[in-house]
Amino acid sequence: MVRRFYNPSGFILLVSLPLIFTFLIGSIFSSSDKKNILPQVNLLIVDNDSSFVSRLVTGAFGQGDMKDMFETRYPDINTGRQMIEEGEASALLIIPEGFQDSLLHEKQTDISLIKNPGQAFAPKIAEEAVKILSEGLDKILRIGAKPLRSYRKLLEGNQRPTNTQISSMAIEINTLFSGMDNYIYPPLIELKKESLTDQQQGNSSSQNMLAYLLAGIVVMFLLFIIDSMARDVYIEMENLTLFRILTGPVSVKQFIFSKQLFLFISGFLAYVLVWLAAIILFGISFRLYQFILFFLFSILLIAAITGIIGFFYTLVKSRSQGSAIAPVIIIVFSATGGAMIPLNALPPFLKNIAVFSPVFWGVDGLQKILIGQYGISQLSQHILILVSLTLVLNIAAFFMFERKFRI
Amino acid sequence: MLKVENLTKSFNGKLAVDHISFEVKKGEIFGFLGPNGAGKSTTINMICSLLKPDSGLIYIDGIETSFTKPQLRKKLGVVPQDVALYEEISAWENLRFWGELYGLKGTKLKNRIKELLSFFGLLDREKDKVKNYSGGMRRRLNLAAGIIHQPELLLLDEPTVGIDPQARHHILESVKKIARDGTTILYTTHYMDEAEDLCDRLAIIDHGRILASGSQESITKIVGENRLLKVSGQFTPENAERLPGEIKELTLISLQENEVVYSLPMKYGTGEFIEKLHKAGFTIENLSIKEPSLDSVFIKLTGRELRD
Numbered sequence: 081m082v083r084r085f086y087n088p089s090g091f092i093l094l095v096s097l098p099l100i101f102t103f104l105i106g107s108i109f110s111s112s113d114k115k116n117i118l119p120q121v122n123l124l125i126v127d128n129d130s131s132f133v134s135r136l137v138t139g140a141f142g143q144g145d146m147k148d149m150f151e152t153r154y155p156d157i158n159t160g161r162q163m164i165e166e167g168e169a170s171a172l173l174i175i176p177e178g179f180q181d182s183l184l185h186e187k188q189t190d191i192s193l194i195k196n197p198g199q200a201f202a203p204k205i206a207e208e209a210v211k212i213l214s215e216g217l218d219k220i221l222r223i224g225a226k227p228l229r230s231y232r233k234l235l236e237g238n239q240r241p242t243n244t245q246i247s248s249m250a251i252e253i254n255t256l257f258s259g260m261d262n263y264i265y266p267p268l269i270e271l272k273k274e275s276l277t278d279q280q281q282g283n284s285s286s287q288n289m290l291a292y293l294l295a296g297i298v299v300m301f302l303l304f305i306i307d308s309m310a311r312d313v314y315i316e317m318e319n320l321t322l323f324r325i326l327t328g329p330v331s332v333k334q335f336i337f338s339k340q341l342f343l344f345i346s347g348f349l350a351y352v353l354v355w356l357a358a359i360i361l362f363g364i365s366f367r368l369y370q371f372i373l374f375f376l377f378s379i380l381l382i383a384a385i386t387g388i389i390g391f392f393y394t395l396v397k398s399r400s401q402g403s404a405i406a407p408v409i410i411i412v413f414s415a416t417g418g419a420m421i422p423l424n425a426l427p428p429f430l431k432n433i434a435v436f437s438p439v440f441w442g443v444d445g446l447q448k449i450l451i452g453q454y455g456i457s458q459l460s461q462h463i464l465i466l467v468s469l470t471l472v473l474n475i476a477a478f479f480m481f482e483r484k485f486r487i
Numbered sequence: 488m489l490k491v492e493n494l495t496k497s498f499n500g501k502l503a504v505d506h507i508s509f510e511v512k513k514g515e516i517f518g519f520l521g522p523n524g525a526g527k528s529t530t531i532n533m534i535c536s537l538l539k540p541d542s543g544l545i546y547i548d549g550i551e552t553s554f555t556k557p558q559l560r561k562k563l564g565v566v567p568q569d570v571a572l573y574e575e576i577s578a579w580e581n582l583r584f585w586g587e588l589y590g591l592k593g594t595k596l597k598n599r600i601k602e603l604l605s606f607f608g609l610l611d612r613e614k615d616k617v618k619n620y621s622g623g624m625r626r627r628l629n630l631a632a633g634i635i636h637q638p639e640l641l642l643l644d645e646p647t648v649g650i651d652p653q654a655r656h657h658i659l660e661s662v663k664k665i666a667r668d669g670t671t672i673l674y675t676t677h678y679m680d681e682a683e684d685l686c687d688r689l690a691i692i693d694h695g696r697i698l699a700s701g702s703q704e705s706i707t708k709i710v711g712e713n714r715l716l717k718v719s720g721q722f723t724p725e726n727a728e729r730l731p732g733e734i735k736e737l738t739l740i741s742l743q744e745n746e747v748v749y750s751l752p753m754k755y756g757t758g759e760f761i762e763k764l765h766k767a768g769f770t771i772e773n774l775s776i777k778e779p780s781l782d783s784v785f786i787k788l789t790g791r792e793l794r795d
Contacts, residue, residue, distance in 0.1 A: 324567060329590070330588060
């Protein structure tokens, strides 16, 4: 530890990296007026009808939540097609000429949506939004068919509508909405937007998102930190200080145990520093019970990682071999275990194999604790697996190193 | 202080140490003299429990050692052949670590560190990192780390390899001082002059076997009162083998292509010998005459010089 104290640059770098990563991600997810954390969908609209109804449709993209989701532009058809081909927009919505007329005559009509094939996500959002609008408009037109027929007759008639005709139509519309009253107001199903973290902790959603993300990043970097410390055994072999130590009144068992303890303490220190910094910088907070659970689970997690890395280094023949292979293993475990990318964002086949990554049990457990909705009973499987890894791998590493140092 | 009985060690079927036995008395400097690969370091490693012997016994201060007695090793100090120090920390921190390893602490440790750094001329560089030290300084610190706990028995494995004559001289003087302070020393080397200068008693080892052991005087008597005559040049093997029959008490020690070594009692002059060489058809390119010494003992026992 004294040697690391005099040369702490590597340790500091490894401790600061997870904070930098989290800060970058947190800047995207930070608490602000931004309601939409995703980039806007670039939607082109060509309105060939320029009617009241077509303007209702096109205008919907500039209202409410849709206004935040979509950035709309109105080129002509040729320009629009060219922009799609050149990748300057996500989708092109074309409202045909005669759109309103068809609807008023209760004739089927089509609107076209040309999607940018080079994008996967944004065009899909545009498609769904247009679908919803279309279905909504369709329902309204079916429900209001009768008054619409009256309205159409009025429009098609050459004479000015009489007061009686207007009153009659107004009564029809009023009757229609009165009848619909019981069905549409107040709405029986209301969308209530909430996040689990807000509900339970009273924290801002962005801070707990940071903590949620940080859990995975910290576990991954903990693996890297302990890996860099574990190479010390081979450094001591190369420098011959190991053999000098073993000529002293220190047994092989004592030496190995001290190295394992060194790994654990180094990992623990790094872990504490990262979370302390996160709490100060990002304002993450815990309830008492949650903190105790978090602390104990973290101890177990660090012990398990000590075992994983320690055991790995009994299998390699040299420091350079360990340096070459360890990062690959760490990245594979981290990627499959949900440390690099949230598990629910992974494709199904990766989700299925996640349980075989020891990282999964640590990251998932930490994230559940940070959400604040899980107690010991819900984490029992995680605890059992981590305890098993801790005991089996640390003991195996101990005996395998003992065998290695005996010539 | 140290007793070794029938110690044997093989590596991959090759015998590195072949049933060697010797004893080091308390307070003496015992030399282990032999070329590289003779088995000196292997013997040292077995004594300090880094290697498990295939057979044999080792006694330190009358107590039989084994792998399960690390506490016995408190009496032992080891200075390995290669410098074994932590380069990224200072001399002071190194000595503190090694001292604490042997149970020293507090003021006693602090004073001992100061004493050693002063003794080895490193006090003004005590805070510098070892990686910035010269080779000679590292060797001295390496030695200091081996004696920080004032061991009763010190194992020195070729401590002067690869350093300049001045630094070497300093190390040798330090070793003498350590011995004068009462430490028993087992000193391995392949330098004849070091063995002659330092050791009270010594053993000559080659190919894992002790060829001779005892005081310098008793070992030198192996060659008796004979000089060694080494002739390099052009000659036939038959002539070389015939020559001892023509000169009284001349003994052929070794014969190689273009080089032959004879032994001749000192009471005889070398004039007749040289004359006989010419008559036998020798074309002499070089003739060296060695008075009885450890070198000549080694040549007699092994047929070659130690530096070969």
